[in-house]
Amino acid sequence: MEKIIKTENIRKVFRTEDVETWALNGVDIEINEGEFVAIMGPSGCGKSTLLNILGLLDNPSEGSYLLNGTDVTLFTEDNRTTLRKGVIGFVFQSFNLIDDLNVYENIELPLLYMGIPRKERKRRVEDAMRRMDITHRAGHFPQQLSGGQQQRVAIARAVVATPKIIFADEPTGNLDSKNGIEVMELLKQLNSEGTTIVMVTHSQRDASYAKRVINLFDGQVTAEIHQ
């Protein structure tokens, strides 16, 4: 299996006027293509920070990060965006849908920025909606949907561009157990189709879907468990 993610001594510091907080303190991880990895740890241990760095939303303060064999540590914002397109998809705990756009438009968004022609966009969006079973909600706005439905839309948006990796930050955190299980099943299905999943979670149940669990504590990897 090819290594799709490799970090070396990743450190991230947040500075305010008086305080300097090390959110990550020398993180070395390797993730293979097609893996399903869960990152676990208590609140404030740096899980989401690590996910943001891995997902190219943020830069590390120190260390190096190789994504798909490319060193992206010092990439500019625009370079990171270019690399993200079609390679990375995100699923957040709070869904992060755009309130002003309906379901169809929210899912279409990544394709729009990739410059895909309208016809092709329509095909892909309809396909993603069908897979997530939300076709009947295409014209609805996020606030008209239940939490589970919103998360399905978020997953549909994450997969519509057929990315290699999906980063999921507590994807079931805002959902009841039934909806939570449905979402995890969807992620599992995506993984079985070849998509790499990196998921941050508090939940042992969700982590049980992953093939490997990385434990983080005080910004450092404390354990790696293969399941």
Next chain:
Amino acid sequence: MLLHYMKMAVRQLLKYKFQTFVSMLCMGIGLTINGYIKLVLDAEFGGPRDEIRLYITDASQSAGEYGQLEEKRVEGIENLRAATVRPHQANAFVEGKPELPYEVNVFGMTPDLFRHSLSSSMERHFKIMAGRDSIGRNEVLVSNGLAKRIYGKESAIGKSITLVADAGGENDYTGCSYRIAGILNTGDDSEQYVYAPLVYNADVVKIFANIADGYTAKEVQHALNNAGLKTPDNGTPISFAVIEPNVMHVEEILAYIVVTIFSWLIFLIGFITFMKFMIQMFYTRQRELALRKCVGSKNKGLYMMLASEVTAMLACAFAVSCITSEVSFNYISYMHFGYLFSFSSLIVAQFETTLIAFAISLVVILFPIMRLRKVDMKGAMLRRRQGKKMKNAMLALQFAISITFLVLLGVVLLIAEYDIGWLPDKLSASEQRRIISLHTMKFGWDEIRSGIEKHPMVEEYVYCNNENRSSGSFSYHTCIVGNDTVYSGILAHGDPRYFEFFNISMEGKVVAPDEGNYVYVDRILYERLRQNPEFDGTVTLSFNSFGKYQIAGVVQEDIYAKERIAYVDHIGECPIVGFVFLVDSSYDTYYYRIKERYTTDEAKDAFETIMRKHVPESLDVRENIHTLYEEHMDRYKELYGLVNLMYMLVFVCLLVVVLSVYSSISLDAATRQKDIAIRKINGARSLDIIRHFIAPYLINYTVTFVVVYPFLGWLLLLRMLNGNGNRLTSTTEIMLYGVLIYLLTVGLLVLTTWGKIRAIMKVNPAEVVRRE
């Protein structure tokens, strides 16, 4: 509860400090300009409705005829009063100082002329600033400028002056002593006026009166025509026309409406920025409003909260308008508008408009509150979209107003260019500043002239007479060759060195000024005259009793093309063909070119010193020393004033529009961080974000421009300007001007919002997601 609402209002406004400041500034500017225009309109059109002007239709309208009318006491008219139309030039002398004459213009008036409002374009804005508004038998009113000049800070009331006719002539005021009864504020200190008791002579007068209660203008006219008045000289019956000057005619009503619309458009452009901010803020606070409803607030409470914010904002906007008025009032006074109204009346006018704005705002904020009653998610979403539509519509209206003002600026500039183009001058502004012109003076002119000519600062000089350089109006005469008669304009009479002095290319010989019977003609006239087989190099001019003149030279350039074209329109069948310059040795205007190493001020000082030796100290000599450039500016000062005013209005409009867009974008940036972050996470690059934020504004502007400009361009630039036959614009020019306006506004919008857009581009999505 009210305190809570006010506290919330202040807190809310402070939350978006910049946008609040912009909204208040735009509103304040709108209020100020609206106040000014409203007061100017009131001053111009707000005369008493019962005042009438009486015109004697088939006689000379002399003071003598007026005297008869006064004696007759015609039924239906009251407050009959009159003033002479033209002044007598005179010198005023102060008691005990016979060696110090003050040049004055003496008007005759009936005792109570200024006791009632006047529709005369000249005296209507004069106000009594000290003493009485009426005069007795040996009393006069003097202008403030004259009172200051003679008495300085000392009060002129009760002082005596003696009037002596100017230039050795005689008039009815010569030798009479008068006591100053009152001071008139004429709005311009250079005006040296004396209003003395009307003498019942042949002077032409303007007659004012009021219609008595229960009478109509028609009845008054009938009564006047049946009063049996006869002319004093040959006893023919006098008939009258009664005009109601303050009853507006169709053109005046239209002008009034158009200017009023403009004043409200200016206000509207500021008010829209204000309301846009209020509504935008309201739609970004749906969560807060919903929470308030959850904890028990009724719609009335929410309305009160919004009303408190509107009140706080408007109070601040009014304060801003007071400050801008305070700052601008001195400038307006300098432009001689100040005497039309007082500062306090300006503040009152602004306060009235603020109250209107307050009432409108209270109604407008009802709509979002009423819509809040439908509490469903889809409704909330649709409301938000409708909010955007409303914001876009408001913005489109602002754009449309700014485009209108830019087109109006174009109209004014075209008119100005057309009018100012009358100046037949090839000299640059800096060259014009180096030429000082003087007119013949009564005291010691030969000595003055000789002193100036010998002065080392003077490089060269030329004299002429009856010259149109500063007057801009041409007299015309016929040029006759054989049986061919054509019209020609008179350029000037004078010394033929005129052409060289003013850098006008001339082919021919420079004859001596006293050689007489020589003329110079321009090329176009010359070619026309040559077409006649009888042409022998001479021409007969109707000027000077059809004298015959030898053509000494031909002016090569068609420097009067515009004037010729204009005269074609003026005299139709007999168009002006060209211009002639008559050689003459009597002069009234003298031009002196100053050597380059001296400044104009130094030259003026030197000239003043020379003149001062020969002119009594009571007469102002500096006022008679002007550069060519100053004469030009003085002649067109109203047009330049209008151009400057339009520039100011356009500047204000663009400023408000740009600030409005900037404020909208910065509010978007502040309230749509999550939106930006999600878009970035999903692959939006910086360019996509820029497009997303600025494109709606540019599309809005483009659509508005495409809709509004062709209509305005056609209506104002093409139809109105070209309507009277003077072709000022073409379709291509209108299109080019449109492109210029479009690029200018778009450039301004992009430039001013660029900083904000860059800040939006740099939003770190990870940080926003973390905050969420």
